[in-house]
Amino acid sequence: MSRKYIDCREFPSATHCSVAISADSAEELLEVAVQHAVSIHKHTDSPELRSALQGLIHDGMPPETVVPPGAISGVPQGVRPH
Numbered sequence: 821m822s823r824k825y826i827d828c829r830e831f832p833s834a835t836h837c838s839v840a841i842s843a844d845s846a847e848e849l850l851e852v853a854v855q856h857a858v859s860i861h862k863h864t865d866s867p868e869l870r871s872a873l874q875g876l877i878h879d880g881m882p883p884e885t886v887v888p889p890g891a892i893s894g895v896p897q898g899v900r901p902h
């Protein structure tokens with residue numbers, strides 16, 4: 821079973837929150853992420869917030885650093901296309 825995570829560093833926020841949350845199921849993860857967004861980021865629990873958070877769910881584990889969108893160019897080191 822693969823882990824799923826939401827990395828708050830990808831979520832635009834004024835506080836530059838660096839929290840990453842991981843869980844085994846998307847439902848579990850979404851629930852904790854909603855609680856985090858509401859209590860820490862003062863969001864309102866709504867279908868819009870939940871769908872926004874759903875779009876941030878990734879498979880695997882949170883990386884040590886987040887690559888800003890658009891910074892990815894070419895093939896990662898050590899990976900060669902066949």
Ligand SMILES: [Zn+2]
Pocket residue numbers: 828833837838839856860861
């Ligand atoms: Zn956060």
